[in-house]
Amino acid sequence: MPPLYRICTRCVMDSSDPEIIFDAEGVCNHCKKYEANVKRFVFPGGLGSKKLEAIVKSIKSEGEGKEYDCVIGVSGGVDSSYTAYLVKKAGLRPLAVHLDNGWNSELAVKNVERLLRKLEIDLYTHVLDWEEFKSLQLAFLRASTPDSEIPSDHAIVSILYEKAKELGLRYIIPGTNIKTESHLPRAWSQGHRDWLYIKSINDQFGTRKLESFPHYTFMNNIFRQRNYRWVPILNYVDYVKFESIKILENELGWKYYGGKHYESIYTRFYQGYILPKKFGYDKRRSHLSSLICSGETTRTNALKELETNPYPPDMMETDKTFFLNKFGLTEQQFKEIMDAPPMRFQDYSSYEKKYVNTFWFQLLKRIYRSMR
Secondary structure, eight states: OOOOOOBOSSSSOBTTSTTOOBOTTSOBHHHHHHHHHHHHHOOOHHHHHHHHHHHHHHHHHHTTTSSOSEEEEOOSSHHHHHHHHHHHHTTOOEEEEEEEOSOBOHHHHHHHHHHHHHHTOEEEEEEOOHHHHHHHHHHHHHHTOSOTTHHHHHHHHHHHHHHHHHHTOOEEEOSOOSSSSOOOOTTTSOOTTOHHHHHHHHHHHOSSOOSSOOOOOHHHHHHHHHHOEEOOGGGGTTOOHHHHHHHHHHHHOOOOOSSTTTTBHHHHHIIIIIIIIIIOOOHHHHHHHHHHHTTSSOHHHHHHHHTSOSSOHHHHHHHHHHHHHHHTOOHHHHHHHHHSOOOOGGGSOOHIIIIITSHHHHHHHHHHHHHO
16 A cells, blocks of 8 residues: 655655654754754854854965865856855955856856856866766666766765865855755655765776766765865845845846756756656655745745646656767667666665764764864
8 A cells, every 4th residue: 555645734845855853833854954954053033144254254364375275066047156246245365266067058058157256266077087076976867766966966065175185274154055945855865975885886887997086985074174164145135046146137138947946957857758657756855845934935825836837848748858969878778667566775886885884983973073
């Protein structure tokens, strides 16, 4: 008998997340986590301004005499573009870092160019070896897990670390934030920092060794967290996504591209076609639920949006053709990928399985936190 369908009474997350939990009032665990994270990590109004002012002062002080004082990631999307705007407005001297994984839409490229030219920010672009990355992306598709965006996410973090190290900088300012990115289930995407997981997928399903792919190991990540400081600047301001879009459009000539992270053709096709068709996941639930909790939309409006087609048919067909041609896949090969039974993160090797879930690691983690 199939599990009983349930949907959160506050947001629009539902039982398509196999790990979702509801309280007595029908509110889901993602909303509860949002509330907890907002209290811990989001600083509105004067409190945020005061904290950010102190951070900016430290960044400027440590960067004195250097060409740059921080690094930022830019994709051409809303969050990273508005982050660049705020960083420059604060009087900082950032180096913008962009990952070219071969899937940027033309609009995303133009957004990055316009944004950085108007803000007078220098750009470093890291271009991935396409044949190597192609092998890795196809490996994730064949592994049949719902997290094929992980290689790109892992690579950009690694590049930000490496560029900061090269420039002798401690501060990295990402576009991540609680208000618009709070409701992502682990069952939908897991393993972004787990190089063993990524490598094991490629070893099992890939066709090339990962010789130049940017990455960091379990120990790298532990030491880097101590030596570098990530400052999610959007958590220190009253960040309202749709107001930010207007500012970017009016002041910088930036143009909106549609859905969350749709600046990438791969992301657009993966989230708009593969996830709902193969796994039954509609990423709009996650994105809209975050906006409901942050007060940017209502549950009623979100439910109406979920009734609409997430992907214009003409665009979907164009993207599918591009996707198949770029990967060199036939319709039959793609059908085999889509028809393969869904797998989970837990079905493959990972640092989490090897180290993180052990008793001793959890004990050391508690001791470390108590000393901070």
